[in-house]
Amino acid sequence: MDEPTTSDTRSRILVAAATMLGENPMARLSVRAVAARAGVSTGSLRHFFPTQQELLDTVVAGLQTLEIPDDPIADISKSPAERLEACLQLLLASGGHGAAARQNWTALHDSYIAPPAPETSAAAFLSLERLGIRRLERWLGALQDEGVGTAGEVDACARFLHSVVNGLSVERALPGARTRLSFETSTLRLAVAAVLSKDHDAT
Amino acid sequence: MDEPTTSDTRSRILVAAATMLGENPMARLSVRAVAARAGVSTGSLRHFFPTQQELLDTVVAGLQTLEIPDDPIADISKSPAERLEACLQLLLASGGHGAAARQNWTALHDSYIAPPAPETSAAAFLSLERLGIRRLERWLGALQDEGVGTAGEVDACARFLHSVVNGLSVERALPGARTRLSFETSTLRLAVAAVLSKDHDAT
DNA sequence: ACCTGAACACCGTTCAAGT
DNA sequence: ACCTGAACACCGTTCAAGT
Numbered sequence: 001m002d003e004p005t006t007s008d009t010r011s012r013i014l015v016a017a018a019t020m021l022g023e024n025p026m027a028r029l030s031v032r033a034v035a036a037r038a039g040v041s042t043g044s045l046r047h048f049f050p051t052q053q054e055l056l057d058t059v060v061a062g063l064q065t066l067e068i069p070d071d072p073i074a075d076i077s078k079s080p081a082e083r084l085e086a087c088l089q090l091l092l093a094s095g096g097h098g099a100a101a102r103q104n105w106t107a108l109h110d111s112y113i114a115p116p117a118p119e120t121s122a123a124a125f126l127s128l129e130r131l132g133i134r135r136l137e138r139w140l141g142a143l144q145d146e147g148v149g150t151a152g153e154v155d156a157c158a159r160f161l162h163s164v165v166n167g168l169s170v171e172r173a174l175p176g177a178r179t180r181l182s183f184e185t186s187t188l189r190l191a192v193a194a195v196l197s198k199d200h201d202a203t
Numbered sequence: 204m205d206e207p208t209t210s211d212t213r214s215r216i217l218v219a220a221a222t223m224l225g226e227n228p229m230a231r232l233s234v235r236a237v238a239a240r241a242g243v244s245t246g247s248l249r250h251f252f253p254t255q256q257e258l259l260d261t262v263v264a265g266l267q268t269l270e271i272p273d274d275p276i277a278d279i280s281k282s283p284a285e286r287l288e289a290c291l292q293l294l295l296a297s298g299g300h301g302a303a304a305r306q307n308w309t310a311l312h313d314s315y316i317a318p319p320a321p322e323t324s325a326a327a328f329l330s331l332e333r334l335g336i337r338r339l340e341r342w343l344g345a346l347q348d349e350g351v352g353t354a355g356e357v358d359a360c361a362r363f364l365h366s367v368v369n370g371l372s373v374e375r376a377l378p379g380a381r382t383r384l385s386f387e388t389s390t391l392r393l394a395v396a397a398v399l400s401k402d403h404d405a406t
Numbered sequence: 407a408c409c410t411g412a413a414c415a416c417c418g419t420t421c422a423a424g425t
Numbered sequence: 426a427c428c429t430g431a432a433c434a435c436c437g438t439t440c441a442a443g444t
Contacts, residue, residue, distance in 0.1 A: 009427080031418060041429045043421085048427095052418060102316050109312045113305050113376050122378035129379070151393065159386040160393045167370030173316050175328045183362040190354065190363045194397030212408080234437060244410045246440085251408095255437065 010048045012038040017059045021124060028123050029056065056127040073139045080148045084192050085185075087139050088165055091132070092184070095169040098177065105173040133158050143196070151197035164191040213251045215241040220262045231381075232259065259381060260301030268296075276342050283351045287395050288388075290342050291368055294335065295387070298372040301380065308376040336361050346399070354400035367394040 016038035017029055031052060035045045049055040072086035096104055112125050136158035140150055150157050168187060171180055219241035220232055234255060238248045252258040275281075275289030299307055315328045339361035343353055353360050371390060374383055 007427085028417095030416085032416090042419090043430065044428045046419070050419090105316050106312065108377075109309065109316070112378050113308050113312070125378045126382075129377075151396070152389065156386060156389040157393070159383070160390045163370035163374060163390050164367055165370070166373055167366035167368070170369055170373050171366060174311075174332075175315050176332070179329075180362070183359060186355065186359040187363040187366050190360070190397050193354070193400070194393050197396075231436095233435085235435090245437090246411065247409045249438070253438095 007048065009038070009040050009044055013040060013045055013048060013055070014059055014062065017055060018063065021059060021063075053123075053127065056123050057130065060124065060127050061131065071139075073142050080143050080146065081189075081192050081196055084139060084143065084196065085188050087136075088161060088188050088191070091135075091165050092168055092172075092188075095172060097172060101169070101173040101177070105170060129162075133162055136161050140195070148196055150195055157195045161191060161195060164188070212241070212243050212247055216243060216248055216251060216258070217262055217265060220258060221266060224262060224266070256301065260303070263300045263381070263384070264303070276345050283346050283349065284392075284395050284399055287342060287346065287399065288391050290339075291364060291391050291394070294338075294368050295371055295375075295391075298375060300375060304372070304376040304380070308373060332365075336365050339364050343398070351399060353398055360398045364394055364398060367391070 013034060017034050020027065020029055020034065020037060029052070031042050031045060034055070035042045038045070045055070049058065072090060073083050075083055075086075078086070095101055112122075133155075137154050140154050140157055144150060144154070164187065168184055171177065216237060220237050223230065223232055223237065223240060232255070234245050234248060237258070238245045241248070248258070252261065275293060276286050278286055278289075281289075298304055336358075340357050343357050343360055347353060347357070367390065371387055374380065
């Protein structure tokens with residue numbers, strides 16, 4: 001963990017932002033509102049968080065600390081394709097099965113799809129999405145460092161995998177999830193093969 | 204099509220917005236910028252498009268219908284990959300953009316995800332899903348008849364493509380859809396390439 | 407009905423100034 | 426280094442006023 005007193009005001013800002021996000025996930029955190037809630041000036045807020053996006057990323061990253069056990073990408077005993085598939089399975093698992101999956105998508109729907117003016121709450125969701133895509137990019141980057149080629153740009157591949165996982169994830173919340181389960185692995189395998197197209201010579 | 208003269212300024216606004224979106228899909232269209240580009244006042248723009256979101260939805264909906272003909276799989280003037288991509292775009296388009304996409308997913312959510320006993324209403328959904336997958340299988344079968352090989356079984360490929368389209372579709376209903384628009388084609392292209400992996404010798 | 411442009415209430419970021 | 430608050434350049438929306 002970080003030291004509890006990285007800065008008193010920095011923490012106050014983070015706490016204020018996290019509280020406001022918790023109270024109303026679809027509100028957007030303006031500089032002035034967060035600064036007022038934290039009892040600091042806008043300039044002081046900017047001193048610790050040079051940009052508003054950085055504040056958002058930091059606060060949602062803090063909220064996300066409950067995950068990430070051990071990274072399957074580092075397990076050299078398996079092939080690159082198998083490892084990437086395991087990573088995707090990890091992402092997919094975080095969405096849950098059955099009732100949990102449904103509850104998850106209901107929360108997502110109520111926060112970001114149902115509201116009449118969804119663009120206002122976009123920032124929180126987008127920074128969360130960026131977190132997931134960053135993770136995918138890091139995994140692909142790790143494989144690239146081993147000499148494994150990717151089909152196209154890394155960010156395009158990451159977006160592709162993200163969409164695949166999203167599709168499978170929402171299907172888990174829809175009826176007939178049990179029937180589709182057998183297709184999940186074949187779909188993930190196709191997605192992995194699409195991304196790791198070139199030569200994958202593992203030693 | 205609509206009458207060419209629904210309103211001269213309305214069209215000018217739409218054209219200006221579409222042009223700006225084409226130049227830089229990541230940029231956000233401000234009222235003043237679009238109005239200036241179209242040569243009209245902000246108030247006039249607001250008269251036809253009461254809200255900025257409405258403008259966005261209208262222009263992206265227009266861009267989509269502009270590049271979709273009918274029955275793309277039979278168009279032999281294009282390559283198999285291009286045709287399959289066009290088919291997927293067709294599926295994606297049926298989900299709608301912006302407000303329509305959100306409304307669509309809300310209906311789906313309320314019918315099949317939210318209810319406590321989702322297994323009761325499953326039948327309707329499953330038959331609808333089967334319809335979409337059948338369509339994908341027919342497309343893939345048509346390409347196979349031309350001698351185009353698919354990676355793996357047809358039903359597995361169809362399920363894969365179905366998940367990809369589902370993922371992109373739900374992302375259209377989530378915040379930041381406009382930003383992700385540029386990745387849609389690259390994702391679809393990767394998915395098509397994954398499915399049509401083998402030799403695709405036409406003629 | 408169509409169109410204008412000023413006005414209102416915001417926004418994120420910058421920066422000279424203090425401590 | 427930390428902090429302030431004014432200032433700048435935006436933003437979307439509203440609205441009295443013209444045609």
